[in-house]
Amino acid sequence: MILGFALSFIAMIAGGLFGRHLAISQVGRTGETGSAGPNRAHSLPKFHGYMLAWHIGFAALGLLALHGFRRDLLSTPWLIAGLALTTLLAALHSRRIIKPELRARDYVERYVRISLLLCSAVAVLTTFGIVLSLIFESARFFEKVSFLEFLTGLQWSPQTAIRADQAGQSGAFGAVPIFAGTFMIMAVAMLIATPIGLMIAIYLSEYATAKVRGIVKPFIEILAGVPTVVYGFFALLTVGPAIRGLAESMGFAVPTQSAIAAGSVMGVMIIPFISSLSDDVINAVPQNLRDGAYALGATKSETMTQVIFPAALPGIMGAILLGVSRAIGETMIVVMAAGRAANLTGNPFEAVTTVTVQVVSLLTGDQEFDSAKTLAAFALGLVLFVITLILNVIALLIVRRYRERYE
């Protein structure tokens, strides 16, 4: 595959040089482009080169795609042969078409546009890839385990399902405890992140001097740039034991891995997310609303809570929804600090598990790919994708409409 790409690239360069050479031999170097007369070329020789390079490139892309999808039809030796053949054909073809009056530049422009379009199509293809692979694998999972069972079952113990002869296999894939755990950790995280993030945004946009902002903002950005695996380790190494110690000193027994430990560290991770989005939103509220409130003799806090905040509420809701989507999809913190046991509990001081934790623990380790256990990971992934997709789209639409209102 890499070899194929490298060869195509070399072929394109060679083709480009050849095309340029052809054009120069046909119409001369550059001087003629501007001059009138029968020999006047439409395009500079380099465009003839680009054109040929692009012809080869498109053909090679097709071959590479075929090679990628159907290796049985086009194996590596044939790919190389095919590349050589197309390069040769393109060169021969260009011998026929390269003439002074050929509008090579127009062709190149069109090809550039098509290539750029293909670039932006990658983003769409990614989504298609996600949706198709999740649906395809989940469908295979739901052949083995009923959909209703998955969504409403209270018992999650995928380990037992490996041995098909075992009794109780059908009762092992009830995902409710996982959803409950995910929800609980998300709730803990948002209970911490929303007020702190919002207050930071309010303080920075309404109270802080430029100097304070200059100090605080980079700090918050650092908080946003810390990798999640680091937060996870922090929760495991420091926060979990600290909470356990605190609880023990008050006479409770709390495990090191608990919903509260993972949730609170996740809350810290989401603070910068909420604060920077809300900061944008609050700043988008027109200054004349502030002026109006101040001119009536409102204090800053009254202006903020009674005028700016209601005006910014839709945008802030959008920010919170995006935060929730983050919290639900966050993986490393919960994998390291929340535990793996699928407890159905309402107590945040117990270990719970989440969708992402289960996806990781089902797919790491040596598993057969077709077992219900690994396929379950895709079903969970599908649920995760659908929920975050809904949250993201609602949030994006709210924020977009909110921006338009004040523009």
Add this chain to the structure above:
Amino acid sequence: MVTLSSDPQAASDMQLAPEDLKFHVRNVRVSYGEKEALHGVDLDIAKTGVTAFIGPSGCGKSTFLRVFNRMNDTIPGARVSGEVLLDGEDIYGPDVDPVLLRARVGMVFQKPNPFPKSIYDNVAYGPRIHGLTKSATELDEVVEKSLRRAALWDEVKDRLNEQGTGLSGGQQQRLVIARAIAVQPEVILMDEPASALDPIATARLEELIDELKDRYCIIIVTHSMAQAARVSQRTAFFHLGHLVEYDATNTVFTNPTDSRTQDYITGRTG
């Protein structure tokens, strides 16, 4: 107490009796960062009636207007020096709370800025935060009275719960005036209040200003000399951060003493 004749340098040509005096301004300078926008203004403002500030854009008239309710405080880097007495009390004094000052000195802005709340809540906002009413019925009365005074009651009385932002531009501007009146101010500052309005709405607004002038001290900044001539009793002309001329409106427009004023009102400078 202030004696008006004590300062022979005062640009003011107006002689006001002390009991008619609302604002007494001496040597006020305003600067934003390094740049000074207002270079020492002396001016007295009467208790009732309309005072108009006119002058070419950038002359400092809006900046000066924001001196009277300390709105310049909200702009980072703005500094005000000099003496501004409201009923004899320095409003830049250490124990003056701008919040209370702004309750006494209301303001209306260029662009109507109703809050994204209901019409009722817009008007009730000031009385609520300042605790001016004891009961809901009293608040209802204040809202109605303010809307009546702002000549908006008849148009909105059936839809008090609709969004204030849904009104037309002229209605919004009158709503904002009603909002200001509801706080029971003594002074209303208006910063080019008609600049975003069409001619009909402007005419209604000017009518309203005329009705309000007996009860409040009104200071209006306008770029329209015609408007100043129509609504004001006294006019101050500003130029490049200086108060050039201040006199009865009639005098300023018919018999200006300064050549810069003359050039401006005859259209030679803008």
Add this chain to the structure above:
Amino acid sequence: MSDATPPETTSIHQSADAHKLLRKRRRRERGFRMMGMSAIVMAMCALTWLLISIVGTGYTAFYQHQMTIDVVLDETVLDPNGTRDPDELRKANFRRIIQNTLYARFPDITDRRARQDLFKTVSASGATDLVRQMVYKTPSLIGQTLTLEVPTSDDVDQLLKGYIDREVSEDRRKLSDQQIKWVDELVASGEVHARFNWAFFTATDSRDPELAGIAGAVAGSFMALLVAFVVAVPIGIGAAVYLEEFAPENLFTDIVEININNLAAVPSIIFGLLGLAVFLNFFGMPRSAPLVGGLVLALMTLPTIIIAARAALRAVSPSIVDGALSLGASKTQAVFHHKVPLAAPGILTGTIIGMAQALGETAPLLMIGMVAFVTEIPTSITEPASALPVQIFLWADSAERAWAERTSAAIIALLVVLLSMNALAIFLRSKLERRW
């Protein structure tokens, strides 16, 4: 106040009631302000706590205790037949050599159990590997006596770093009183001493914490980032240029827009599932390889780069393009010759930030199997490899104190790289950005 009379001379706002209310309002204002400040203080405390706990745990990993020993390369142990056959030498009993060296240092100890305990003060595999390498390379050393520095065992290292409590009763501690006595004696004589821990940066993963290093993971991360960079940057810029300059206003463009914004918020683990299902299972690419990791990271950072590049392109004044068009350049030429170069600083900044994100990402790499225990530095992007954040994840699983120290040190290394990338981005933004 009735409608007819003019206002009283003293305003209701100057009444005693008004002042009382004002004091209350000012108190509320101060309370609100305090809430804002405490929110900031809380966030900063959380960050400080995180940094202190990690740096505090990790900084000691940057030095390590070594033991100087005189190794007698006894021919009767290593090569009793005298053949110097490399295969024989590789299998020779180097463990015995190290053991003999220690027994010679403490000749009084004869008890078997005590001798075992004594041997546990050095890193067994660390010392034997070192000697084995030397002898294998230069067989002529056999018969000589070498003075070497070998790493102490992780327990001794932790003891000397002060993490093992000497006061705790012997049975609850990893080192016996006797072992501690030996170590103290060796320290007093200068045979055990602290050295900068180069091995941490040059070694690969190991079962023994005193030998484990991050070189393999760093190489894996670097390769994956390289792949991500090569794939994501051209495609990202291409997509941004298309959407910003050429895209017609139609349904497709709208879908692409929403899609990109949504992709930026899709959980990273979903990209891992995509990589697993598409790259590994469908295209049959190698598991655990930086190539696949890089491709997944590329798809993940693509939205970031596209969004940043679009913002940078939008910030360039359209008059630049108009100027070029008026000279007879085509739209494509105008855009690529004039607009893209001017937007380059912004695009570069976005790219660096996207790459920093990719560098810290863990979850998708777990999905495509980059969690293998790899003890070789990978030499190509199709070989199994680990990555720095994954290495952190793996080490974090081990409970021993020495691993926590190593994990924290790896995090420090990762954070230093990430911070410098972000600092570079900020620096470039301020240096190169032209104002329009």
